[in-house]
Amino acid sequence: MKKLRFAPLTPARWDAFARLFGPNGASSGCWCMWWRLERKDYRAGQYVTNKRRMKKLVESGVKPGLIAFSGREAVGWIALAPRGEYPGLAHARTLQPVDDKPVWSVTCFFIAKAHRGRGVTTQLLNAAADYARTQGATLLEGYPNQPAVKWPDAGMYTGVVGAFTKAGFKVVAKPSSSRRIMRRRLTPASRSGSLNS
Secondary structure (H helix, E strand, O other), X not given: OOOEEEEEOOHHHXXXXXXXXXXXXXXXXXXXXXXXXXXXXXXXXXXXXXXXXXXXXHHOOOOOEEEEEEOOEEEEEEEEEEHHHOHHHHOOHHHOOOOOOOXXXXXXXXXXXXXXXXXXXXXXXXXXXXXXXXXXXXXXXXXXXXXOOOOOHXXXXXXXXXXXXXXXXXXXXXXXXXXXXXXXXXXXXXOOOHHHO
């Protein structure tokens, strides 16, 4: 596999992102809006409306995540932002805040089928840590699963514990039998990092 390159989702990269997500918006018309909306709004907007919402968000200047590129092809996605940008987390019974520390949250992944099982998720997590650090974050948090049996790929959109562990995250809470809350501490960095543009 070629060395991956990581870049924030911007209007200039929208077409690559849309090709990666395909006509179904990655999963059931989500377009990575599940955590960003109230549940009733999300369900009312699946597919076309959620795609429009995500595009409008990107066009407003928000960088809602990073794309992994192999050459010119987008092969993976990770969503991340300050936790407060995800109202869906506040309503998730098993994902209540661990403490009152300000954290950035990693909420979703999508990896192109041909690139799954190659460590792309771990690489995305490392790139996300670098990016969040340049934005002033000191803690990066994720909500991976540790299922007792194999789940379908679509059910693993928040990631798996193994990938987070490889990227230096530690378990800080076990809110259910399969869900973990994991964190990685970030050291301060200059805002001039290569993932800013």
